[in-house]
Amino acid sequence: MADLEKLVEELGKLSVVEAAELVSKLEETWGVSAAAPVAMAAAPSGGAATADDAEEKTEFDVIIKDAGPKKIEVIKVIRQLTSIGLKEAKDMAEAAGSKVLEQTGKEAANDAKAKLEAAGAVVELG
Numbered sequence: 796m797a798d799l800e801k802l803v804e805e806l807g808k809l810s811v812v813e814a815a816e817l818v819s820k821l822e823e824t825w826g827v828s829a830a831a832p833v834a835m836a837a838a839p840s841g842g843a844a845t846a847d848d849a850e851e852k853t854e855f856d857v858i859i860k861d862a863g864p865k866k867i868e869v870i871k872v873i874r875q876l877t878s879i880g881l882k883e884a885k886d887m888a889e890a891a892g893s894k895v896l897e898q899t900g901k902e903a904a905n906d907a908k909a910k911l912e913a914a915g916a917v918v919e920l921g
Contacts, residue, residue, distance in 0.1 A: 852901075853900065853901060854898045854899060854900065855896075855898075855899055855900075855901060855904035855920045855921065856894050856896065856897050856898065856899070856904075856920070856921040857876075857894065857895045857896040857899060857904050857907045857908055857911070857918060857920060858892060858893065858894050858895070858918065858919045858920070858921050859873075859887065859888065859890075859891070859892075859893050859895055859911065859916050859917070859918055860891055860892065860916075860917040860918065860919055861891060861916065861917040862888040862889065862915070862916050863914075863915035863916050863917060864915055865914055865915035866888055866889070866915075868914035868915060869888045869911060869914045869915060869916045870884045870885055870888050871914070872910045872911050872913075872914045872916075873887055873888060873895055873911070875910070876895055876896060876907050876910070876911075877895060877896070888916070894921075895907060895911070904920050905920075908920060
């Protein structure tokens with residue numbers, strides 16, 4: 796058991812890049828996919844980074860609070876951003892609190908927000 800504890804301790808010291816390389820090597824060697832275990836293994840070592848992430852968020856949801864007076868323009872922008880159908884875009888524009896984009900990068904979220912606001916919508920990044 797002492798060897799397993801030492802192994803766990805050593806794995807906890809790996810950087811994210813090193814952990815990813817280890818996963819690739821293990822997948823090649825054993826011919827398996829470690830998609831779920833990687834997420835679980837990365838969580839303990841990412842604990843310290845999580846506090847830093849709280850200070851600077853990197854992924855955002857683009858949420859429509861109100862479509863405003865130019866609903867047709869807002870629907871057009873939603874369709875541009877998401878490639879969804881007309882009915883789905885209309886429903887999204889009419890429902891307050893609809894997420895147009897989820898888990899989007901900061902630049903893309905700000906760009907989408909600017910486009911939607913230019914069309915007359917009230918938008919929030921979450």
